[in-house]
Structures are given as structure tokens and as C-alpha cells.
Amino acid sequence: MNSWDEIYKGQRPAWCPGCGNFAILNTLKKVLLEEGIKPHQFTIVSGIGQAAKLPHYTKCNTFNGLHGRTLPVASGLRFANNQMLVLAVAGDGDCYGEGGNHLLHAIRRNMNIKLFVHNNQVYGLTKGQASPTTTTPTPTKTQPFGALSEPLNPLALAISLNCSFVARGFAGASGLPHLNKLMKAAIHHKGFAFIDILQNCVSFNKVNTFHWYKERVYQLEGSYDPRDRAAAFTRCQEWGDRIPTGIFYQCQRPVFEEQIEILNKTPLTKQIFDFEKAKQEVNGFS
């Protein structure tokens, strides 16, 4: 057994054999080991879906909440404890469908949260309905006329909101060393860091298969400058025969919780409550 697998050993995954989620899970474990982050030092907040089961399959503090509500919980946790490393793990349905509104506003807040979206372009756990990233006009059992909506481009969306870290990774073997780097960069980034991870679903996505991705995916060239927002916006629209991965956009923006003075010295959760002082407020009021 690898040492990363030993240290971060969790429950036995209930994923299908061949699912891209395994590679993401293992990459994350390696990253944690390489970064020297101990299980109790981070929390994974997740929603509901196949991707969202991930925290159970590693060893960590876990808040496995509701479908779509990953980011508000992660934000609340950062408010309570701004010394906790908070990872948010979600599926594409979870984060771009049910949870779309929270994504917008979490990006705007720019709290120090690392969001990893396992984007398999389908609803996996509920058996193959179209997700916001499903290619048109894929017919499914619940889309009698096909998936007719323009597929959502999560990178373009994030860049439009001036997200301070926007990346795409690929969960295929060839992409893992790169994904490892992206995850580390996200963890080191100050502020909200978002990685959309292309992940194959062997059971329900027969279009965007492992091979489909593998043939198309490549890394942004070394000369690419992620500080250029306009370029990032253009580049992230490349999708089809060739699909770039890497850090598309990164900028420095004030981190939300750092702007709140009362959190500067001690995390809220460690601040001692002065009951007597508070009681004085009751009759001092008016």
C-alpha cells in the first residue's frame, strides 16, 4: 500500500470500476501527503452525487451536506475557522445546476476555499440525466427532445466573475501529474481557487469517454500568461478537437475574511465568549 493511501485511507468507494473519480481521489491524497497536510488539518465539504462521496473515501474532517449546497457550508466554516484548510468537492450537477447561485457569490466573495468540481458532464448518481455541461443535443431519458441548452462553460463563467484562480484538470492517467500541480497551486493560492476537473463516467456518459478526453486534452503552453483576463476568456472557449488544461486565470483580490477585522487575530471558534460583558448590553441597551 502506498503511504498516501495508508495515511488517508477512508471507506471503500462505492464508485463504478473504471470511474474517473478514483484518479482524482488518489491525486488528492498524494497532494495532501506531499504538502504535509494531516487529516485533521483540513475539511472537505461536499454536496450529493458520486463526486460528493469523496470525503468518505479519504480521512479528513467532513461535512457531506445537501445536493448543491457545498459552497455556503464551506463559507460558513471559513467564517468560523479561518485557519482551517477548506476544500469543497462537488459534481457538475451539484455545483453548476442545483448550486449555481452559490458558485456566483462564492466567487465574488473570494473566501479562501478550494473548489474541485468533478465534471463528468452528466448526472451520475441519479443515472444519466443531462447536466449543465452536457453536450447538445444528447438525448436522455428525461430530455425527450435532447439536451437543448447551451452547455455551460464553467471556466468562462468563473473568469467573467473575476474568480481569482481558474483552472481545468483532467482525471485521466496522463493528466494526473498535472492535476497534482494544479491542486497544489490551488491550495497555495490566497483566495477562492476553482478547478474544473474533466472526469469520465463509464456508466452514463458514452460521449465524453476517457478516450474522448484523452485524445483532446493538452496543457496550456509554458508561455501562457494567466494574468491576462481577456486572453483567458478567449482561451477557455477552446473546446472540441483540442481541450486545454492548466491555470487559465489567476489574480490577486482581497480575501473576504481577511477584510473582517475581528477575525484577524483569532479564529471565531477560538474566541472566548465574555458572558458578563454581553449581559451588561441587555440593560445598557436603549
Add this chain to the structure above:
Amino acid sequence: MNSWDEIYKGQRPAWCPGCGNFAILNTLKKVLLEEGIKPHQFTIVSGIGQAAKLPHYTKCNTFNGLHGRTLPVASGLRFANNQMLVLAVAGDGDCYGEGGNHLLHAIRRNMNIKLFVHNNQVYGLTKGQASPTTTTPTPTKTQPFGALSEPLNPLALAISLNCSFVARGFAGASGLPHLNKLMKAAIHHKGFAFIDILQNCVSFNKVNTFHWYKERVYQLEGSYDPRDRAAAFTRCQEWGDRIPTGIFYQCQRPVFEEQIEILNKTPLTKQIFDFEKAKQEVNGFS
């Protein structure tokens, strides 16, 4: 009384004197008259807020629903009746805050809906809290540390989602003939058309006042090409000393309801239900 005011006369507005909403209302009435659209031929769907009261102040079919839920109702209505002209009217809190998720997916669907957002950069009806478009770091009574989130750029967001018609208007007197044109263009556009309208709130927005807008607002030059998505993305980020208005982006995309065969001939609401045929299905099933 103007003829537009007579034909589309509604309830007496409960808006504050000096509010930018009056100008938007009157411009809309003129547009309707000039386009020859009779009161019963269109429906305004709105949410809750000052902006959302608008349909009561004109004469039209009205669905004044819940805060934030304008677009799903408008979509449902278009599904039922794809011959109805559907206008969706919302505030910035309504559409970008509470209703943010619906905006994403309504843009993706590209149904034939015209969305007019009265963007006063504040929650008006609830008395002055920060909205998603409020300038940082404005302090308010509910933002003790100031509004710290990056203000949302609705145009950039829409362009990132490949919204098929993206425009900005201004509700000041100088902007009204232009707003009139924008509204007409939106109505003639095939698909989802979105106008973010800068509107002053005399009671609660003391930063982005009428004069503040007036000094900054100008129209995109005639040579501007709204078909260029990259340029649109760059241009819509201009905000500060000078604020452009006009059609930033326009493209042709399949209209959602036009792709649904069963809607092609007759709107759903006029299709006759064949009870006997349906009953046969019950025992024919298995």
C-alpha cells in the same frame, strides 16, 4: 395625457418621486405603442422589489410572482404559449441575488424572453442593503464590515454564458431614446434578450446617483461590432469614469422552444386534449 400613457395606464406607482423606475416605465410604454403591441398581447412576469411592481403600473397580462423567480415563471409561460410576448422585469437583487441560478440557466436555454433588469445597485424595497452590484466597500446597516464582495458584472456574466443578446441601458432622460431603441431591438431579437438598465434610487443609493451615472454614461460607438464576443467581454469591463451603454453582444443561437417539434404548429395552450386517445394508453400500457 400622452397616448402611450392612456393606452397602457395602470395603477398609480408607489415609487418614490425622482426614482429612475418612472423613466423605464414610460419608455416601455412608448416602445409598446410604437411597436403596436396591445395590452393583451404581452405578459410581464416579475419578481418582488421596487422594479418588480412595474407590471401593475402598466396595462398588461401580469404574473407578479416571488422574489427571484421571474425567469422560471416566464419560461413556463413560454412553454405553454410560444406565441405570447413575454417580458421579464426584475431588480438587481431579484435577478442577480436570489434568482442568480435561474439567470444562468435561462440564458443557456435561450428561450424567447426579454429580460429587463432595473439595476439600482441596491436593495430598494427592503431599505438599502447591498445588492450583488453594490460598489465595494459601501457600508450598510446589514454589512457591518462593508460590502466586501466583488460587484457582479451582469454583462460579463451574460457574455460568458453566450447569451444571445446582451445590452446595457440608462434610465436617465439623456439615455431614454437609446433605451427605447434597445428595448425594441430586444423585442425583435429571436431568443433570450437581456438589458441591464442603470437606474438611480434616490432613497438608498447615495453613491450611484442620477448625476453619477449621467456624467459617466455614453453610447457604444457606431463602429462597435456586437458579434465579436471577445471584444464584448473586454468592453463590458469598462466601468468607472466612463460607462458604455448599448448592445454589447448579439449572436444567433437556436431558440429552445423552436427545437421542440410538438410546439411548432400550435402553442401548447391551444392544443386540444384527446381524452379518448389518452385513456387508451392506460390499458395499452405494459
Add this chain to the structure above:
Amino acid sequence: MDISIRIGGAAGQGIQSIGAALAKFFCRSGFHVFTNQDYMSRIKGGHNFYQVRISELPLSAALDEIDILLALDQNSIAIHHHVVRETGIIVYDQATGTADFTEPASLAIPLALVATEANGTKIMANNVALGALLGLMGQDLAGINDIIQQQWANKGAELVRQNIEVAKAGYDFVLNHSDHRLAIPPPSTKGYLLLNGSQAISLGALVSGCKFYAAYPMTPSTGIMVNLAAQAKKHGIVVEQAEDEIAAINMALGASYGGVRAMTGTSGGGFALMTEGVSLAGMTETPVVIAEVQRPGPATGLPTRTEQSDLLFILYGGHGEFPRVVFAPGSPSQAIALTNKAFDLAEKYQIPAFILSDQYLADCQWSYAELDTDSLTYTDYRLRNPELEKLPSYQRYQVNDTGISPLAIPGESSHLVVVDSDEHDEDGHIIEDAATRNQMVEKRLFKKLRMLRKEIAAPELIGHRQPEILLLCWGSTYGVVKEVTEILEPDHSIAMLHFSELFPFPASEEFAYLQLLDQASQTISIENNAGGQFAKLLRAETGFGVSTLINKYDGRPFTTTNLLGELNEFLG
């Protein structure tokens, strides 16, 4: 004759296709069939089972003891071998299992090998098993050909042929390798229809003129959407997957406002997101039908299992006060009828109407000789042209004797249709004065409720007419309580009272069921939940408190076997 076959295996092994084929086979042969499913929230692996019960008499529940276990993996043998009757048999895949005990009997089949030897491929092994089961039950194999044909049709004729061959090989394997037979007498009738709760609700919607269904996928409600989607083109129904449940109900309301019958469906967690929309339907008086297919909560709970724990939430979900109807069908046939009634009342009274289902009802298949379509109704209550255009004036919320204002369609005529989520006047415009408010509450709530109460049918009494022991139940427990009542009735003064129309609570004018309750020495409320929610409702509505609660909240349905066990101590 009463045979139960349980097919166990991991998700992805195809137990559902074997089970479905088996059920269809017997149903078409003229047997009554009841099927139920037990599956995990995962796509591959874990452990699931599918049970098929067969009899010449109507069935309405499952048993715990089985006659045949088909085990596709070792795990299934370990979990289920102890419920196989002494006379029964375990059939298992020789490649994946061993049965190291002598009782019950067992038969190992090298499924893949048999398939390949019959010129099939390994993935056809399931049809070997299917053929083997039919062999064990001494059936004429011919009937299975059509079923295989249907299942494999879109894969081409050659594959169909191969699969038929393979099934035959399984059948022959049994004839050659085992003497064990479960005698099944040849049936007398022509064959039955097979229907589960999801299909029934979607058929109910279809036959009620539902033209728009918006939903967000959520187990175990997705079946309704899938079934309606399959009918969309043929019957002109728009099925739209919304971005979330909030959008789903608001879209349905928009479509209903636009003039079509509209519906949404979800499970408890999704319904939680819809309650504001329900209240909007109440205020705007927009007809809408909502199916809530329950699963065990709270929160994500047990996503693929069953529970009846959202009754009180459905009754009171949504802020403010407005009328609604709540139906909880007990069987697929009731589900058709009550979905039809929900659409009718939703439009007649311009209110939200609920169908409360659960995973158990959704997934269980019942067999029927024929479904009643004569009592189904369709009345278009909307005000359309030419009547509408002829009116001198139109007010969406006109106050009149009934509380039901005419429901016009926007755009049909020159009259405007103005609806508002704020309190409003007859025209639909915002008001704040006390007098108009009072008038609207009177119209919207009191007047309608008075009439609605008269629409509600009495609960159904089965069994003894003056029972000592009265079993109370609602919704999906109908079948099992019925079966248990029928078993016990010959020897006990027992009856059941099933409530499928729950709100407004049935009046006891026509049928004095309260008297029955008062006279019974034992009143036992049987619920698939922990809180005894129906018993609470009964007391809130009538003041009557039941003497005993029997609750099951482990995510599994009652079976005839375990309910009989639970009741034992009360039978004296």
C-alpha cells in the same frame, strides 16, 4: 399457489432486467404478480435484490420467505439463504458462489459458460439464469421469446436470436441437471397488465391532460418524469428538466398560468425547496399538481429506500394559509384515479394538489386484469374563447358565492389576466387594506374549503363491518395491510381502514368511521415512519387518539410476514 422468487446481486449485474422479464412472463401467462425492489444508492457493486411473487389470486404485498433465490454473487447467498423455504431452492452462478450447506437445496449453474456454449456471449449470462428459473417452474419457454425480443430489439435481430438461444440453454440446463421442480398449475385467464406506482402516476397525468411537466431528477421520483418523457412526443407533452426544484415548480406555475395543465414531481428534499412555490400557487390561485415520492429522511437519508415521513410536511408546507388537497394512493390503480382527481380538483378549485407516493409504491409492480377508465374524468374548467372574449369585463379574482373566480387564459382575448403574489384586489393588483384582505381570505380559503370538503371520499373499510380490532393505514401500506387483514379476518373480528384522500380530512357524514373507531377495542395505526404522523393528523382533525402505533422506519416496507408478526400480540 404462491411462489416468491428473489434475485440478488450487485448493482450493475442486471438483476432488474431478469426480474422484469420474469414478472412480465408470468403476468402475460395469466398469473397475478407482485414485484418489489431493494437497491442501494450506487451504480455498480453493493447488494440489491428484486423479488417476484406469483399467484393465481390477486397479490398486493411481498413475503419474507421465498421459494427460489437466484444469487448472482456469493453475497446474495450469504444474505438471503436463510429466508428460502425448506421446499425451496437456491440457484447460483457457479463462477461466483458456493453453497456449502445442504438445506435448502441448491443448484449451481456456470452461467457464462452455458451462455458461450450456446453461441452467446458472457454478458448474456442473465438470460441463462432467466431460462433456468422458467425451467425450474416447469413453464413453457415460448412465452419468453417476445419479452427478450422487446428487451433487445434496438440491439438488432442477431442479438435477439442469440439471447433466445441462451435462455433455452439455461432452461435445458435445469432439465438436465436438477430434479427440483416448483409445480405451477396452468393459469386460466388471458394475461394481466403489470404496472408500478411511477408508471401509474404518469399515466394518471397523461390521461388528465397534463401538458407540461417540469422537474429536477431525484430518486425515487424520477420514474414519473422518465415515463412522461417517453410519451412526450406521442401525446404532445413538454417535459423539461429544470435547473433546480425551485425553478421546476415556478415553471409549472408559469405554464399553468399560460393555460395548460402542469405538474411537477420530486422527493422530500426537493419538495423542501418547493414550499415557497406552493404558497405562491395558493396566493395566485394557480392550479398545479405536485407528486412527492417519499424516501427516508431527514436530509439525504436513505435515497433509494422507502418511508412515509413527509405527510405533515406536505399538509402544512408553505407559509401562510391556503387550501390544498393531499392524496396518498395505496396501489397503482388508485394512483391513476387519484392523479386524475388531483388534476381535476387542482383546476376546478385553482389550488395545489398533491400526490404523496413513496419508493415502495413507485417501484412495486401490481398486476391487473383491466384498469378502470370509465370513472376517469376530464373537464376543462378554464375560461376560453369564445366565452371569454364575449365578457364585458374580466377580473382574475372576482368575488362571488363560490370563491372560485373564472380562470381565463392570457392572450386568448382582449381581457387581461393579472395575478399577484402580494395580497390583491379582484383585478389582481396589490392592496394593503384590511377590508380587501378579509374578503380575499374569505374567498380564497374559507369558501373554497367548504366546497372542497365535499369532494373528499371516505376511507375504505375492508374486513369485518363491526371490528374489535381496527387497523388504520394510509398511502402505500394499503396492499400489505389488506393482505394481512384478509388473512386474519376468518379468525378475528378485524378490519382495516385505509385513507387515500387525506386532506381536507374526510368528513364522517356519509360513512361514520369515527363510530367504528370508538367502538373498536383496539385501534392500531400502521405507518412506515417513526412519528406516527397519520395518527397525529387523525387526532388533530377528529380528536380521536389511536390505542397503538406500529411504526417501521428502517427504510424497508412492511411485508405480509413481518406485519403479521407485529400484530400477533394484539390478536389475543
Add this chain to the structure above:
Amino acid sequence: MDISIRIGGAAGQGIQSIGAALAKFFCRSGFHVFTNQDYMSRIKGGHNFYQVRISELPLSAALDEIDILLALDQNSIAIHHHVVRETGIIVYDQATGTADFTEPASLAIPLALVATEANGTKIMANNVALGALLGLMGQDLAGINDIIQQQWANKGAELVRQNIEVAKAGYDFVLNHSDHRLAIPPPSTKGYLLLNGSQAISLGALVSGCKFYAAYPMTPSTGIMVNLAAQAKKHGIVVEQAEDEIAAINMALGASYGGVRAMTGTSGGGFALMTEGVSLAGMTETPVVIAEVQRPGPATGLPTRTEQSDLLFILYGGHGEFPRVVFAPGSPSQAIALTNKAFDLAEKYQIPAFILSDQYLADCQWSYAELDTDSLTYTDYRLRNPELEKLPSYQRYQVNDTGISPLAIPGESSHLVVVDSDEHDEDGHIIEDAATRNQMVEKRLFKKLRMLRKEIAAPELIGHRQPEILLLCWGSTYGVVKEVTEILEPDHSIAMLHFSELFPFPASEEFAYLQLLDQASQTISIENNAGGQFAKLLRAETGFGVSTLINKYDGRPFTTTNLLGELNEFLG
């Protein structure tokens, strides 16, 4: 002495600042004060009023008849002149109104003119009116200076001085132009505190160690957020405006999981969006306090008015079954105590705890000599270091006798804190088996509920000890029912029973209130709703059906006057 002053005008005319100053003035002078507000959902225009009632005795409700009407526009004269007592007077702005009747007396003041003549500006006209009112009531004007000082402090000393001058001018105007006086005897005590329900709930949160409040603005709940935000820096509280109510409750749960006491607040429509999160709190056993400040529904309803129509929704909101506590304070002082108790029980039992308020309670100000802080409690129930680190192992959902598993803070120690919205084992990991499910329902629901029941206080009985007539009420109607009971008690065998702790429903072991109900010949439930929701709850929980319902659902609160009127026919 019992004087009521009503200030009427359009939104934006500043009636609130006049009313607030007046209330403060009398309160500080040692009078008891009760204020209530009636306002529209608009920022400018329309018609609002603010009422201040003054007495040397404690007050808990409003009257319909008033002694002084200050009318800032003609509309106010038209609407309210008929409720001015014969001995009363109407003071109005000469520039905007006329009083063309002889009774009651009236006094026109050219407000703006008086202001400018006193070297002020027109916008100071409100202080002319304020001074005039104090003149009419023969008060010593000195006390108003501090209040004006506070109100205008951030505008600079010069403006403060001018405003004081202007108030004096108004005062003098009355002395010179009117003989009408409402004699108010000099008070004997040192002055009272003035507090409304919103302030009380926020103080209750503050004093309970609330460290995180997330909400989305919604009338009439926003006051809580505003008050807490004002204390944020001083007391180290993070107040965050979420993008919607769903985010608000999920943020609160995230913060609570992180180790801090967390709260959210909203009104009915916002609460509708939170029910899934409530269920999540139930499943994950995450403490959270939720204030629901009711307004008339359904849907948007009457956004700035009052109603008690979300009781059953709060009790059963959220899918699945889990314990909760629901408190409905009847006054600001009860609101402090019950908010404190809600925080305590939420954390002790790891459950969602509700404070049910409404616009009436939120906005009404009560006066108090002193607020009880001795009975407030603060116990930190969380498992922190060093105890936590010392444990050999930790399981978030450990099964034990109490059902309450230790609540550790993630990151504090090397132990992991794993919580899950799916059904889970003691470690917090997903399970699907029936045995663990049963164990968790037993732990989470049954065990806790048994203990929780013992935490709930009995209802409060006021009046006759063996009443013939028993008035039942809950939440914000406390004050008015109390006042009415006290008025009637001398001549009737009457009492009131007020329920402020509604769920779990109070047991009748300590205080046999059910016996009182049985013995009373009339039991009258008084509710500010249409459905009689409390009466339903009472029957669901006890089987007792009240004899009469008195409901008010026009968006306005009961006043002493109208409730006395309603009760008249039952007094025999």
C-alpha cells in the same frame, strides 16, 4: 393615566422619528410606554402610522381610541379623526391639512413656518411637531434635548442646536395658541428601558454567545440582522448577508460545524427556502437557531404587516423526522429569555431551535424597569481541547444512553469530525443497513425527544385560578390578551393561558392545564390567523378541542379595544 398618541403621515415624512423620540422621552421620564407601528410596503408616500401609549402602569397592548392625533397630511386626518376621543385633540400641519369639524378639538400648526422662524430649516418641521406634542402634555421640555442630540449627533453640533430650538418653538406655539392640555402627573420612578421584539431577539442572541448570523434581507425580520450588525465589531460577531436564504441557513450550519454558535433569521417566504437546511441540521445534528418573523401570507402577502400563520409550517417544516424546539415569545423580555433558551437547547441537544416572532412583536416597543439577566444561561456544550485531544478515539455520532453524542470541533485536535446528510454510522460515514438506521433514529429522535420534553416550561396562567372562561393564546398576542384578561377579571371568572414554548408541546405533569381546560365552560383560542393553528396543535397533542376560535387575519394585530369587543358575546 392612559394616553395614546397616534402620528399619521406618508412614508418618508418621518413619523417614525417623531414617534421614537416621543416614546423615549416618556420612558426616560419614568412612564411606561407601549408603541406599535402600521406601515405600507413602500418607501415614500402612502399612509403609515405610529402609536405611542403612555401610562404610569405597565402596558402591553395598544388601544383603538386615541387622545392625540398628530396628522402630517390630510389623509391622516381623514383616516383617524373618528378614533380621537371627545376629550382628545388633533394636531395637524396647517400647510397640508384642514380639520373641518368641531369635534374633537383640533389645532393647526404651520410646522415649516414655525421651524424656519426659529432659525431652522423646513425639514426640521418634525421637531416642531414633537415639541408641540410635549407642550400639549405639559411636559418639561428639557428631557428632549438629549434625545434630539442622539438622533442628530452625526450631523454636527450646529444642527443639533437648531433642532432643539425648533422643538422649543413648537412647544411655545402650543402654549401660545391652545388651551387644550392633557394633564400628565409627574412620574415617580427613574425611567424605563424601551425595547422592541427585534432588538430583544438580537440581544438574546448576543447574550447567548452567538458569533455568526447569516441572513438574506426580508421584512419584518431584517431588524434582527441590523441590530446584530450594529454590535458586530464590539462583540466580535460576524454578520453576513447571504445571496439567498438557502445559503443563509447552510452558512449558519457550516459555521456551527466549525464550532461557533450560529443563527439565521427570515420571514415565512424565506423560511420556505430553508426547510431543506432545517432537515440537514436535523440529520447532521448541527445546532442552529432560526428566527422566523411572520407576516401575512401566502406568498408575498402583506409584507409589512402581521400574522401568526406559520406555526404549523415551522413545526413540520423539513422532510423526514427529527427533533426541534419551537418558542414563540409574547413580549420583548420573553424574547430575550427564549432566544437564550433556544441557543442553549440547540447546542445541548444538537438540534434546530426556532424563535417564532411576527411583525407586531418585532416592531412593538415595551418599557421595562429592568431586564432579568440572572436567569440567562451560558454553557459551552462543545467538546474542546484539552479534553478532546485526550480522548483515545472520537465518533461524531457515538451511540450512548442520552442520544447526545459529544460535539467536537474540527481541527482542534487530531480527531476527525465527520458529519453526513445521508444516514450514517457512529463515525459519520454513509450506511444503508436497517439495523444502523434503526439505531440512529432511536438515538437522534426518540432518546432526545424524551429528554427534550422535560426542558419545556408549562404555559403561563394569568387571572382566575379556576376560570369559567379560559382564553388561550400563543406568541405575540400575549400582551393584548393579558391586558384584556386583567380588565375583565374583576367581574368575570376568566383567565388566560399563554403558550410561549410550543414544541415539544408542554407536558401537563407539573401544571395540570388540561384539567383547567376540561373544567372551563368556555375555551377560546385567540389567534392572529385564519386557520386556528394553535387550536389544531392543541388537539393533535392532547385531544382537547377548544369551544371557540377568535381569529384575525387582516394583517393587523388585536388591540385591547377590538379584543374586548370580540369577547363581549361570550361574557354572558
